[in-house]
Amino acid sequence: MTVDLFGISLNGWMLLFIAWGLPLTYYRSRFRKIVYQTGHWSINFKPLFGLELRGLFGNLFPDNPEYIKMRNFYRFYLLVYFTLFAIYQI
Numbered sequence: 001m002t003v004d005l006f007g008i009s010l011n012g013w014m015l016l017f018i019a020w021g022l023p024l025t026y027y028r029s030r031f032r033k034i035v036y037q038t039g040h041w042s043i044n045f046k047p048l049f050g051l052e053l054r055g056l057f058g059n060l061f062p063d064n065p066e067y068i069k070m071r072n073f074y075r076f077y078l079l080v081y082f083t084l085f086a087i088y089q090i
Contacts, residue, residue: 013088020081031074034067035060 025044032043035055054060056075061067 016084017088020084024077024081027070027074027077031055031070034064034070 029044032052033039035052036043036048051060055067056071056078059068
């Protein structure tokens with residue numbers, strides 16, 4: 001039995017979440033490297049969230065165009081992810 005939600009089957013939603021979620025690790029890694037000002041790969045595994053959240057919702061480096069561009073893109077990416085999840089939950 002297939003459940004349709006907005007014309008998309010349950011398997012379709014799962015594929016949509018996987019397809020949209022796979023690049024999340026790459027984008028988050030890039031954003032964290034800018035925020036914590038490091039190029040080391042271990043930043044991906046450290047549970048530091050305070051500065052990351054301030055960087056996402058605030059403006060840590062107003063003179064850094066790379067940070068601003070990545071922050072705005074990451075905000076958009078997470079907004080789409082949240083929107084997909086909200087539509088799925090309805």
